[in-house]
Amino acid sequence: MTGRRLTSLLAYVTTAAAGASLLSGCGVLPGTTGGSREPVTVMTWAPDGTRATNMPGMPAMAQAYARWANASGGIDGHELRILTCNEQNTSAGAAACARRAVREKVVAVVGSYSQNGRAFMAPLEAAGIPYIGGYGISEDEFTSPLSYPVNGGQxxxxxxxxxxxxxxxxxxxxxxxxxxxxxxxxxxxxxxxxxxxxxxxxxxxxxxxxxxxxxxxxxxxxxxxxxxxxxxxxxxxxxxxxxxxxxxxxxxxxxxxxxxxxxxxxxxxxxxxxxxxxxxxxxxxxxxxxxxxxxxxxxxxxxWYPEANDARWAPMRKVIQRHAFADNRVDPADAGVQTTWIAYTVLKKVVESLDRDSVTAGAVSHALDRGVTIDTGGLTPELRWRYEDLLGAPGFPRIVNHQVTFQVVRQGRLVAQKPxxxxxxxxxxxxx
Incomplete structure (x- = not known):
């Protein structure tokens, strides 16, 4: 066999072996170390197609975030898997989404919208699943010990x-x-x-x-x-x-x-x-x-947050541009999209702080309770949910971010009324 034919044969064998390795290693992400870390599965829900408030941008932003994270090797080496659910603006719909989250063994519900807190929190609490960065529309988000709000809600x-x-x-x-x-x-x-x-x-x-x-x-x-x-x-x-x-x-x-x-x-x-x-x-x-x-x-x-054109939103805008450019549900000026971005920032920081091959719902909530500190790049104050960090307001004891912004509409744009x-x-x- 000539040297040229031997070189070609070795190249073919090497390529075939690499392809077989990629096929057999389903779920292994670029940049991970052999795929030894288990995927992290979470859920994001919101109403869509209803006669009342709809928030389709929240699940869509979650999916874009996962595409971005997984393209870079996942979160601390874990593939991020997103489940979405239409909450339908009903208590039955919210409860159904929560029960599905329990069945699918998600480690958290992240960046979601629902007015029906009583319907969804009970199933999550029974399964020990944390609710991270809900939109802040229901009172239960600020009373449940497994809820970790990123804003001060309504x-x-x-x-x-x-x-x-x-x-x-x-x-x-x-x-x-x-x-x-x-x-x-x-x-x-x-x-x-x-x-x-x-x-x-x-x-x-x-x-x-x-x-x-x-x-x-x-x-x-x-x-x-x-x-x-x-x-x-x-x-x-x-x-x-x-x-x-x-x-x-x-x-x-x-x-x-x-x-x-x-x-x-x-x-x-x-x-x-x-x-x-x-x-x-x-x-x-x-x-x-x-x-x-x-x-x-x-x-x-x-x-809750800086105006949409503020430079602090640049990382989110970059992710949307690269991974949700054609998805008109994802508008960087939408408060639901912004809240979801911040909620997934929390999830990322928590998973990185754990540094484990396997992440569980209990481990996530324990890390949050123990005081992992979340830097959101100035979009909120630093977030932390230790007992001493909670506002303790009647009806809203779990508020940790009680800052807002005053804005006004000028020439068709929402801008800061005061800095x-x-x-x-x-x-x-x-x-x-």
């Missing part, structure tokens, strides 16, 4: 929103869902308003999935009054529907929405100003409704 948003509105609004009307979760919102908003010796807001409950809100819009405008009045709507995905009804109210003499005229922050014209919180109003919603000509122009908005974070922990503590 409690911090509403208390902060009251503080934001107290600076500019003489009277405030609050339009909110007529639900168990919505029943908590008036007291929280009032705690922020009263911190500045402001009277409480007029509470206007509304059906969460209504097709129009003319009656509630008219009452809200009347109660807010024409002199520096503000109408706050916190209806999730239906907030856009409410403000569409609001701007269609007849009679300019009755006082239209100040945002319709695109006024600036310090405009003192007699008109009602609109406002909301992140999640009910977001940059994607503003873009869909006309940008600078949107009904949200000039609106006050309270958020930095505002600590609302004391305000949440004093809420009824």
């Amino acid at each position: 409690a911090s948003l509403m208390a902060g929103h009251g503080m934001q509105l107290a600076e500019s609004c003489r009277k405030v009307s609050l339009v909110r869902p007529d639900t168990v979760a919505g029943d908590k919102l008036p007291d929280l908003l009032d705690s922020g308003l009263r911190k500045s010796r402001h009277g409480g807001a007029t509470d206007i409950p509304a059906v969460e999935d209504a097709g129009e809100y003319t009656q509630q819009a008219g009452r809200a405008r009347t109660k807010a009054g024409r002199e520096n009045g503000c109408v706050a709507a916190v209806l999730g995905e239906r907030t856009q529907t409410f403000f569409d009804s609001f701007r269609r109210l007849p009679g300019p003499e009755d006082g239209g929405a100040r945002s319709d005229r695109g006024t600036s922050d310090d405009d003192s014209a007699d008109a009602v100003r609109i406002s909301s919180v992140l999640g009910s109003v977001s940059q994607p919603v503003i873009d869909r409704t006309g940008g600078a000509r949107s009904p949200f122009e000039g609106a006050y908005v309270t958020g 930095g974070f505002v600590d609302v922990g004391e305000t949440v503590l004093t809420a009824p």
